[in-house]
Amino acid sequence: MDDLESELRVPGELGENESSDDESINRKRIKKPNLPLAPPIFKEKPCETGFHKTTRNCLQHIREALLHHRWQKAAEYMSSYSQTLEDTTANMPQLYAEIIWRIGTEILHHHPDSKLEDYNSFYERVKHSGVKHYLKVCLEHSFHLLVNGQFEDAKRQLSIAESWRYGKQSADQSQRIKLIQAYSGFLDYIIWCEKKATVSSTDEYDAGVNQEMHSYFRQSSVNLKEIMKLPGVWDPFVLSYIDMLEFYNDHEGAVKVLNDYAYDNNLPPNPNAHVYLYRYMKKHDHPSKKLLKVLKILHTLVPSLELMLEYCSLLLQSDKEGDLQKALGVVLDLLDYASWRSNLDVWNHLMTIIKRLRLRKQWLKLVEEEMANRKDWWLAMHFTTFQARRDLAVNRELLEVKRFVVGAFCPRYASMYCGVGKETRKGVTSEAQKTKRSKKAEKDKESKTAKKAQKRTRKAKSRLTLRKLLERRRAHRQEQKCFKDA
Incomplete structure (x- = not known):
């Protein structure tokens, strides 16, 4: 790769119509790239x-x-x-x-020809060649075994790594050991899930299997608790621990773990932690006041999340006066993102909020407070002529809802948006009338051709009947003539 020219053209091999002068000119044109190798x-x-x-x-x-x-x-x-x-x-x-x-x-x-035995022999050789990388290699080896379904071998590798010590233990080494212990607890959880599946498949109660399950639960919970104390994002470990606590009906302990995972200041901000807490509380019928508290913090972290629709509906069910204005802010925050621009549920929420706000005094003042930072671009984003034609073509119900919203927010802007909708509807109706007329003309042509065919068949039938009558008369005359001669 030192000479790109040699890669593009082999020296000494010229075409039939090429000369050395042409080759020298082409060499001058080709520039060597300055690649950041x-x-x-x-x-x-x-x-x-x-x-x-x-x-x-x-x-x-x-x-x-x-x-x-x-x-x-x-x-x-x-x-x-x-x-x-x-x-x-x-x-x-x-x-x-x-x-x-x-x-x-x-x-x-x-x-393409690598096998699991090759991995095992390679990892064993590398582990014993570098002392500083022993724990990392053990963890990576267990990952590979876990992906290939070798749970017992992966568990054995992690247990070997847990018991390994070399020299004075440093801070990095202690953190790696805790991470290895956490994955060991995760493997215990996987084995616990397999035992649970076997217990649920059989109706008979087996005390030995249940006791074995509980021992795996204790081992896993000890290791998973320790990793949650360290700063980091531990979503799979938390979910596995919550699953086990929920199985043993320890709902208070599960809520405490989720609360600590969501609100601990030592941990980094993690929206998933609040999502897990909300879903667990909703699943076990916690009061709406607690659910609103969780969703409020989640709204500050990720205002475009899908759960914000549930947050808005909970605010609309509330009896507090300020919750209606909060619901308005939540819906407007959703509509700030392009992914929610054509969502009918969001616009329906906004329409119901406007209908309720109209019953209050100075409702326009509340709307102006929420629209203070959006008045320069919000209407131009949602109520363009192109958007009106698109809404009419895709979803007419959305067009009607948006027409009501823009009429409440800005009546002057509504005339343009609604006018475009009417024009497009007129165009659609005129096209529909044209198609109806063309269909009617085709039907008239078909009926005319059918009538002509019927007339032709009638004439043909009448001609046949006349021929038969004439033949009968001739036959009758011949019979009479023969009778007279006789």
């Missing part, structure tokens, strides 16, 4: 052995094979490059081990 990891040193030079060139060949997706060639070079782990003169053994680990897993993931 990554610097080499190992640079050439003035005093290096032949082994180090060979390994450096081997790594360069591995990089080129990976860039061109030549996985078989990369694997062959990697088998030779792994000899760097046996080099005792190298001053960077951990870096060599990490390079082999990263590149080796990439090759195994993309190689």
Whole structure:
């Protein structure tokens, strides 16, 4: 890749009609691109052995094979490059081990002939080559086993990693151990789910299976509780723990866990935590006051969420005076996003809010407060002539609702929006009348042709009857003549 010209054209191979002058002109036109290539990891040193030079060139060949997706060639070079782990003169053994680990897993993931045994042997070799990366490699190995359905082997790898210690324990090492314990608890939850499925499939009560389930629940809950104390987003661990608590009817404990996960200041802001809390409380019929409290915070985090429609409906069911204005703000926040622009449910909520606000005094003042930051662009966003034609073509009910809304907010703007709707409706009705007329003309033509055909058939029948009568008369005359002669 040093010379792009050599990649595009092989020197010495010219076409039949090409000359060396043309080739020199084409070479001048071709410019070498200034690509931001990554610097080499190992640079050439003035005093290096032949082994180090060979390994450096081997790594360069591995990089080129990976860039061109030549996985078989990369694997062959990697088998030779792994000899760097046996080099005792190298001053960077951990870096060599990490390079082999990263590149080796990439090759195994993309190689078409890779098997689970190859992964296991590779991970075992890499784990014992670099002490600093032991816990990371164990965790990645357990992930691969988990994806392939080897739950017991993944559990065994995590248990080995939990009990592993080397030297003085650092802060990073303790955090990795807690993460490994959390995934161990997650695997306990998966095994607990399998036991629960077997218990639910059989009607007979088995005390041994239930006791085994409870032991897996205790092991999993201990590990999952510890990971929730650390700052981070732990959605799958929280959901698995809540599922187990709900199975054992510990609803208070589940609500406490969800509250801590949503409102703990040590954890980063996570809208999913509030969503999980709201859905659990709604599932178990918590009062609307608590549900409104959860949705209020969720509205500040993600105002375009689909749950805001439920928030608006709960505010409309409330008896407080200020909740109606809050519902107006929630609906307007939804309509600020393009994904909700043509949603009929949102516009219906806005229409009901306007109808209720009209019953109050100075309702226009409340509307102006909510529309203060939107008056420059909101009407132009939702009530254009193009939008009116589109609403009429897609959903006429939406057009009627928006016509009512714009008439309440801004009557001057309504004339333009409604006029476009009437014009388009006139065009639609005129086209419909034209189609009706054409259909009627076609029917008239068909009836005329049918009448003509009936007349033709009648004439043909009358001619046949006349011929039969004439033939009968001739036959009768001949009979009479024969009788006289006789």
